[in-house]
Amino acid sequence: METTDPNRSDPRGDERGEWPGMWSAARPGGEIRPEEPPVDAARLRRQLEDSIPDAEEEPLVRPAMARLVQDQGDLLIELLEGFGDRRELLEWQQRVVIHTLGQLEDEWYAEISCNAAAISRLLGREWGPADAPEPYVARETRRGLAANSLLPAFHGALEAFRWTAVERVDHLDDEHDGDAPEPITPDRQEYPGMRPELGQLAEQQERTLVSFLDGFDSEDELLVWSQQLQSATYAEISAHAAAEPYFERPLRQYLVRTEADARARFVRRSWAAEFLLPAFNRAADALADRAAEVTAAEVPEQSGGSSSIS
16 A cells, blocks of 8 residues: 655645645534435436436537536546545546646646645545544545535636537528438547547546556666657646656656555656646646547447556
């Protein structure tokens, strides 16, 4: 199990489990319900699906908006459920980058995933110097994070996105010749916001993050990764930061040939939160209003296969 570096105190949290900007109804004066049942994710996802109009019954005028809203809802439900470990949290944050279109502050990513108090509440267990939270405290903290950070970022993304989403009204044209166009079903679209370039960026960022968290077999692999990093961040990471993993020997020793080392995992995850995710965030922000919209249905997954990250 990963813990914080025992030789380095966490500047953002302490044993009391507080961190700047934390909000929770479980704090003094808030209303709490300690006996709440576990989060019913399946029910929440049905609620999300029911909130989006059925494209088969009534074709959507701006289906790209519906796709973005659906993806954002999935991220919200994942947050309410909590996370298994810090790596899962980082991978979730990478998806947040894409589906908020870079609307969160760069510092938010490290404030959450480099802070012992925040991590312990998002994982629902002891982590580093932070004690295991009471279940209702962990749940209310996740709700507070959703209300204070995620929902405003979703709002900002939709505000920036709404008028660039293509208006599709052919089905309303009484003079349209031939058969009515096929309805566009948002959940069958391949790309985030129906934008191929945004989808490509998401894939590049996912691969870049996974490779870094896994570590490298040699310094040569690390250098090739550093070159690929420029594409995954659209050159939004500084040249110094991109070269730092190689030239900073104390850092490099935790990146190469140290996969099974708990301290190395801690260092890699901390560096990803401090440098990778903010650069990813700036890239998504830069790309958001420049990517073109297309219709591209997803290819159904083959049975027995999975592209998820464990």
